Amino acid sequence: RRFDPLTPYHRYYIPQVLRQAQHVICDSESTAKDIANFCKIPTNLITPIFPGYDTSFFRFLDLPTSNYFLYIGRHNPYKNVQRVVAAFAALPDNSEYELWIAGSEDKRYTPLLKAQVQELGLVDRIKFLDYLPAADLPKVINRAIALVFPSLWEGFGLPVLEAMACGTPVITSNLSSMPEVAGGAALLVNPYSVEEIASAMHQLAVDAKVRSHLRELGLARAKQFSWEKTGLETAAILDRYI
Template identity: 30%
Template sequence: MQRKTIVGVDVRDLQISKSGVKTYLEELCKEFAKPDTSIEFVFIRNRIPVYTGNNPWGKLFEHVRFQWWKQIMLPLKAKIKECDVLFCTDFFVPVFSWGVKTVPVFHDAFFWEYPAHYNKYWRTLFIQLGLRAAKKAAFIVTPTKYTQEQIARYSGIAKEKIIPIHEGPKRFEGSVTVISEDQQKAGFTSASSLLVNPVGKPYLLHIGTAEKRKNLPFLIKAFSELINAADQNNTAADMIPPNLCLVLAGQFTNKSTINDAPTIMATIEALGLQDRVILTGYLPDEAIPAYYTHAACYVFPSMNEGFGIPILEAFQYGCPVLIANNSCLPEVAGDAALAFDPTDQAELVAQLKRILTNQNLRETLIAKGEERIQQFTWESAAAELKALFKQAHNTKL
């Protein structure tokens, strides 16, 4: 009888990440934990707390500890646990892995596409260690064909070794609605259903970390043009609510090279939108479904993405979607979203007017989104990864 393939999964990222990378690891771990007679998963944990503050010396020390974990402790633990394959979802696998086959996940090609957005020493580490280790790996996993092509183009790694496996939406189990302060004053007290609008007003929605590539100042300017045109044109305003808001949900990053908070705040102030643009900060999982459920639409103006999980989350909650017509976003959304040029403010305003004033269009997009999301599940992603791990186990390097 053939022995099970034993796969070690580095789960250190669960200690620190709050982005889509954490969603990716969390959702896959749920699938990997399900019984399977042909494969066994070992979750390899870092027992030491990870420093997440802003002190430069603390951050430097944590970078050193990260490499100690990746290059020394992780492969040693994988070997002791008799793993055949080591799976790491954060770009880095060890250069020397004691004979254990490695499979890293490259979520995007930003290290190459935006070198100025990274600390030069951290980027050098990636090139010297991360890329070197990836070239020795059995396979590299990416979330889309677009990302596969970009990584092959920049890294020189054979495209056949880079395997695109689609992700799924985050599953918000046991979610509840968060009641706003205004709603509490109005008498709402229950936060147990999705029936209550968390903002108390109609709104456009964007969820994501406020990084420069997210193009949020562009979205704010387009929103300003939209509501100003609605105020001046009664015909256009017929179905555009006079109290329409823009909700930007998500945290500001502490990485100065990619943080767009100063420009975002300056744009809001310059356009006098302090009462119309709502910055929620980081949202806990239980709050997010209500924001999707009640949004007039979800707007994704990013200049570049590796996947775009919020597209699927919006589909999941019946929220119409507008996407920038670049990178992987059309690949993920298909024909279930309206597209626009993320450098053309007038085009975005026109698309926003269409989606806000055309109920038939909204219903069509929602129906297409419900159909499209069936192609993106964590169950299918896990099944594809399991097949890849078994192939890696049997691959001679």
């Protein structure tokens, strides 16, 4: 397993800072539980407040759906991209689809993913987009069959929210913070099961009614998040100490 230089920072420095804080604001109930469990912070000193998103940027564009599944994020092992690749390989008739992997390449992990793709004989079906300019993201998200984001852990999972705001169906994990963000508006899978991920991808590839249903659920769910709401809830906490 490759060493992450940020590991000592998160393991030793962050807990010390948290223990000195008067109050801790975090981005999900799942993160709040992690802070309480691993850093031994009393739960009454932790308040989860969901982030928002740019509503003028991430929105439904009513574009035709293309033939690709989309992953957005880093290539670190906890992001579970290897199982996404394996699930795509397990799809019936995967020659009819593509998998687009968006996110900055990492010399520690991307070569392993590309080697996996090579071994599976899917070089022409799985595309590594590297970093995507922000201006390109809404169209790329809007046209995808689905966002596939079965991460093993997330503090929040912003791509899930951004995809729902674009009306794009979401496949995500049934653990960590992702169920909180999805709120019943996504297909939840066991992220350790390639079979479950592949089954969810196949369902969305062949069933337009399910895609349409998830689109409506996702758009409605995304409306419950806003930076204004985040700011007001944060200000209410700060008022206690100022």
